[in-house]
Amino acid sequence: MHGEVAPGQALTLRGIGKEFGVSMTPAREAVRRLVAEGALFLSSSGRVSTPELTHDRIEELAALRALLEVELASRALPRAHMALIERLQTINGTVAEAVVKRDAVGYIRSNLEFHRTLYLRAQAPAILAIAETVWLQLGPTMRALYGKLRRTEPPHYHKLIIAALKAGDEPGLRLAVRSDVTQGLKLLIR
Template sequence: MEPNPPDLLLEPRLPGETVQQWVFRRLRRSVMAGRFPPGQAVTIRGLAEALGVSAMPVREALRRLVAERALVLLDNRRVRVPEMTARRFDELFAARIMLEVEAAARALPAADAALLRRLTALNRACDAAVEAGGTEAMIETNLAFHAALYGARPDSVLLPLIESVWLQIGPFMRMALADLERHYPVDRHAEALAALEAGDEAGLRRAIEADIRDGIGHLLEKLG
């Protein structure tokens, strides 16, 4: 029986973007946003039908995602999210803190009024998703907030490294959000925004680290 494909993110094809580029971008973003459930195998055929494309661009996109350690190949037509152990999660958790705290600090000089307005709007969207209980919207708006901050420097080499970690940890974000109110009592995004506005690098580093620890740190207990 053909397994149901995941509910993929709606990512319109950009002008000048090839089918292969679009398929890879859409699948990559869907994995990052946690739309590939852990343990559930998906097939090239199912994804191709869901995307309305041939098998070739899907096969190539999955090959690249396997190379990025976002997925594992089961056979010549099926893939799934890799198994997550406590040890592996701890490595990814530590990598997130090291990379993202540094990326935020390096973005501070580029934090102009336009960036602050954009981050404020993204934080409001994130808050609205929390109020509505929209898990997927929470994940996507949170990623957008962090990507906008770290990408403030156009020459940043850290954001692609961070996205690689997000790819590997993304499928487990739904588990992290299961008890959000208990583990995330303080709006760390608001703290980060205040630090950005004040030009407070130490405060920004603290806010980003606390955001990651409060957001996903408790998963170590569940995976242990």
């Protein structure tokens, strides 16, 4: 999810088991779960690897993020108090740090934490769970995306999200979230 593994990276059950000090059995169960969630790709011969997403697939996942996260933000809006907004601003500071340090994993991780913190307020665990499986599927690709970004400042749309939350502006919030989750991925589908 955090882009620690590159797209197309192959994994073996024995390798995973050795890495975490367990036998093949728990490694198999973990791998099967991640395959079911779309986070790993299972070849016809049973080999597993992180997925290499096609442009079409990235477009779909971007559309899914937009659909799901706009809904989550909209549900969170009426419950977003000042304490939450302050927390979001703090996390946004962490995002900025990762940007200046050019820390891809740290950037992805704190960026997702920003979103998750907001969406937790939506009190919609089923929707959030599905949004997180989408993040999982995009993880390796997001790392590749970061390499193409030549950014030096934290994401502009995060500020728009916070402003819309403060103002209680639902249309503005929906637009800001849609733009934020769509913007980056657009770089990858051309």
